[in-house]
Amino acid sequence: xxxxxxxxxxxxxxxxxxxxxxxxxxxxxxxxxxxxxxxxxxxxxxxxxxxxxxxxxxxxxxxxxxxxxxxxxxxxxxxxxxxxxxxxxxxxxxxxxxxxxxxxxxxxxxxxxxxxxxxxxxxxxxxxxxxxxxxxxxxxxxxxxxxxxxxxxxxxxxxxxxxxxxxxxxxxxxxxxxxxxxxxxxxxxxxxxxxxxxxxxxxxxxxxxxxxxxxxxx
Amino acid sequence: xxxxxxxxxxxxxxxxxxxxxxxxxxxxxxxxxxxxxxxxxxxxxxxxxxxxxxxxxxxxxxxxxxxxxxxxxxxxxxxxxxxxxxxxxxxxxxxxxxxxxxxxxxxxxxxxxxxxxxxxxxxxxxxxxxxxxxxxxxxxxxxxxxxxxxxxxxxxxxxxxxxxxxxxxxxxxxxxxxxxxxxxxxxxxxxxxxxxxxxxxxxxxxxxxxxxxxxxxxxxxxxxxxxxxxxxxxxxxxxxxxxxxxxxxxxxxxxxxxxxxxxxxxxxxxxxxxxxxxxxxxxxxxxxxxxxxxxxxxxxxxxxxxxxxxxxxxxxxxxxxxxxxxxxxxxxxxxxxxxxxxxxxxxxxxxxxxxxxxxxxxxxxxxxxxxxxxxxxxxxxxxxxx
Numbered sequence: 001x002x003x004x005x006x007x008x009x010x011x012x013x014x015x016x017x018x019x020x021x022x023x024x025x026x027x028x029x030x031x032x033x034x035x036x037x038x039x040x041x042x043x044x045x046x047x048x049x050x051x052x053x054x055x056x057x058x059x060x061x062x063x064x065x066x067x068x069x070x071x072x073x074x075x076x077x078x079x080x081x082x083x084x085x086x087x088x089x090x091x092x093x094x095x096x097x098x099x100x101x102x103x104x105x106x107x108x109x110x111x112x113x114x115x116x117x118x119x120x121x122x123x124x125x126x127x128x129x130x131x132x133x134x135x136x137x138x139x140x141x142x143x144x145x146x147x148x149x150x151x152x153x154x155x156x157x158x159x160x161x162x163x164x165x166x167x168x169x170x171x172x173x174x175x176x177x178x179x180x181x182x183x184x185x186x187x188x189x190x191x192x193x194x195x196x197x198x199x200x201x202x203x204x205x206x207x208x209x210x211x212x213x214x215x216x217x218x
Numbered sequence: 219x220x221x222x223x224x225x226x227x228x229x230x231x232x233x234x235x236x237x238x239x240x241x242x243x244x245x246x247x248x249x250x251x252x253x254x255x256x257x258x259x260x261x262x263x264x265x266x267x268x269x270x271x272x273x274x275x276x277x278x279x280x281x282x283x284x285x286x287x288x289x290x291x292x293x294x295x296x297x298x299x300x301x302x303x304x305x306x307x308x309x310x311x312x313x314x315x316x317x318x319x320x321x322x323x324x325x326x327x328x329x330x331x332x333x334x335x336x337x338x339x340x341x342x343x344x345x346x347x348x349x350x351x352x353x354x355x356x357x358x359x360x361x362x363x364x365x366x367x368x369x370x371x372x373x374x375x376x377x378x379x380x381x382x383x384x385x386x387x388x389x390x391x392x393x394x395x396x397x398x399x400x401x402x403x404x405x406x407x408x409x410x411x412x413x414x415x416x417x418x419x420x421x422x423x424x425x426x427x428x429x430x431x432x433x434x435x436x437x438x439x440x441x442x443x444x445x446x447x448x449x450x451x452x453x454x455x456x457x458x459x460x461x462x463x464x465x466x467x468x469x470x471x472x473x474x475x476x477x478x479x480x481x482x483x484x485x486x487x488x489x490x491x492x493x494x495x496x497x498x499x500x501x502x503x504x505x506x507x508x509x510x511x512x513x514x515x516x517x518x519x520x521x522x523x524x525x526x527x528x529x530x531x532x533x534x535x536x537x538x539x540x541x542x543x544x545x546x547x548x549x550x551x552x553x554x555x556x557x558x559x560x561x562x563x564x565x566x567x568x569x570x571x572x573x574x575x576x577x578x579x580x581x582x583x584x585x586x587x588x589x590x591x592x593x594x595x596x597x598x599x600x601x602x603x604x
Contacts, residue, residue, distance in 0.1 A: 015547075015559050015562035015563075017563065019569065020539060022539075024540050024543050026547060026551065028552065028557070033548045035541070035544055
């Protein structure tokens with residue numbers, strides 16, 4: 001069972017916005033950036049306001065049609081994917097962030113479920129360009145170490161002071177069964193190629209002899 | 219980390235340093251003739267004062283297309299000198315390591331009025347006084363300035379200044395026709411430059427290839443515009459070969475050590491002066507997309523592009539604003555100012571208000587221009603099915 005730890009967006013150097021149901025998140029410290037939509041966007045909106053894993057599951061289950069265990073697994077993997085890269089943090093109900101905490105549930109997260117429409121629910125939050133979040137993350141009772149150092153514990157009651165969240169309206173209240181949307185997983189596209197993309201640009205190229213040297217014009 | 223406002227004491231220290239830097243420039247000016255280059259940037263008069271010919275030769279070509287006759291007053295004056303040419307050193311300045319933020323701002327010398335930045339990657343130092351609209355910039359040796367900075371000089375200084383009138387320097391190109399155009403977005407290597415050059419070949423005008431200023435669009439009714447900064451174009455030689463007769467003169471060549479391929483830098487004002495325009499009203503955003511390996515090339519498709527020069531293969535399709543933002547924001551923020559959270563929201567707003575398209579690129583460069591003209595028409599009349 002998920003514990004009572006609260007998950008929240010790292011308060012510094014994370015920028016994000018949601019446009020037409022798609023969310024873009026950039027970690028300005030690491031250069032890693034993300035895109036996701038659907039139930040993942042729904043969960044992200046809750047994360048911006050702070051939420052426990054159980055609350056996230058409830059909110060996704062209230063808005064999307066899928067077996068409860070499928071949503072539980074997807075939410076867990078979603079959290080793992082963002083937590084590993086340090087985009088979100090977890091702490092107790094007051095927001096204090098423990099180090100090396102224990103997984104919200106002791107066993108391996110169930111995954112590999114089937115969506116109501118018959119489509120397979122991704123086992124793990126998958127990333128763009130064929131990279132997949134490794135198995136084992138978040139399983140076996142241990143949360144992965146975040147990629148970035150833990151920020152100082154926040155003061156109780158402090159709120160996320162980063163960018164404003166738009167489209168709170170996407171947080172649907174409890175809906176009737178017929179109003180809920182099909183659940184198609186919580187896939188997180190993750191891009192860590194910015195260093196490469198900057199590097200191949202001659203503006204940033206550095207040759208063996210140092211900075212790019214000028215050649216005589218033709 | 220907020221940059222404004224700073225305590226008054228910060229402005230006092232910054233003012234003292236600014237005065238010392240100005241005095242140093244004056245000393246350099248007494249030793250060497252000063253050259254003035256007047257520019258029109260986004261409708262603003264900008265005067266670059268160079269003390270020493272070498273620094274002018276390093277920086278001025280990138281702005282050649284914006285040159286104008288001397289004006290009565292400047293909206294920004296940048297005084298530049300170097301120590302190697304003039305023998306005048308930068309005034310003594312010291313700071314603790316933690317006084318510098320990630321983009322080199324020297325916090326004790328920054329305030330509501332002044333911004334002072336040390337750019338360790340280029341060795342340059344500049345300080346901007348918003349009140350007098352004057353900046354003083356120093357480098358030790360112009361010949362030691364990296365090529366990438368010579369072809370896109372003073373980026374952070376100009377971005378900081380442009381924020382004063384609501385513009386952002388973004389990593390994007392812009393092309394158009396009859397005053398209307400599209401922003402061409404994507405990280406380096408995704409087909410931006412090829413798209414811009416193909417557009418110019420087809421008779422469209424270019425505002426820029428890699429960096430342009432963008433303003434407007436953040437409030438209802440305001441129209442976003444792209445404004446020219448640099449006339450530099452950079453392209454792989456193999457891609458440039460697809461445009462015979464265009465950009466025949468190579469101003470700089472850089473050989474990629476990992477691929478052995480040449481990447482060419484040319485000043486468009488020297489080769490295609492009639493295809494440059496100082497600004498365009500933006501009616502859309504285009505995300506070039508390489509057809510080969512398309513599934514992985516939408517964002518971050520650099521590997522595919524490096525192996526397959528880009529050209530338009532099929533009709534453009536609508537792109538989601540979020541994907542356009544994904545192509546525009548990360549490289550813009552991380553190259554210009556990764557501490558400027560609000561810039562991300564401004565770019566997101568730009569993607570909201572403008573229609574966004576994905577432009578497939580394939581093997582025929584002559585089709586790109588026509589496709590772009592069709593998109594511009596569609597942007598002008600969103601209800602029309604083009």
